[in-house]
Amino acid sequence: MFPMADEHRIAPRRRVLKAGSISFGGGAIDCTVRNLSDTGAALEVVTPLFIPDRFKLIVPSDGINRPCHIVWRRERRMGVAFD
Template sequence: MVEGREAPRYRVKKPAWIEHGGDKIACTVRDLSLTGASLEVSDPRNVPEKFTLVVPEDGLKIACQVIRRAEFRLGVKFE
């Protein structure tokens, strides 16, 4: 299988949250690269197409766009 990602992803398990319009949704970053991430969420249907991902452990606050939705998972690219 050929890997089609722009940058290699690294497996992590970091608590984070999704911010949008004053709302916060808890999530866990499951893998991370320079261009995007995979997020574990309780209900991906409640997450908007664009939002800010906050990872306090890394001091990261970055704009994201959803590119893939699955049960309990989101694939996002960084903007």
């Protein structure tokens, strides 16, 4: 089976539903991790306002604490790539 033409990911993402935090500047915003791979994630937030382009993603249930940057934003969702 061939990947779809619009599929640009290096690593396959798996669908998840996990609580996470977007940590920056000494504060944090709660988020929901909707999918996850070795190279990035898709996040859902209550509001995308005031979230910087670079931050640390924390997912306690998986022991993830990784710096990342936003690669796309759409309404309450955003895609990030791990640095």
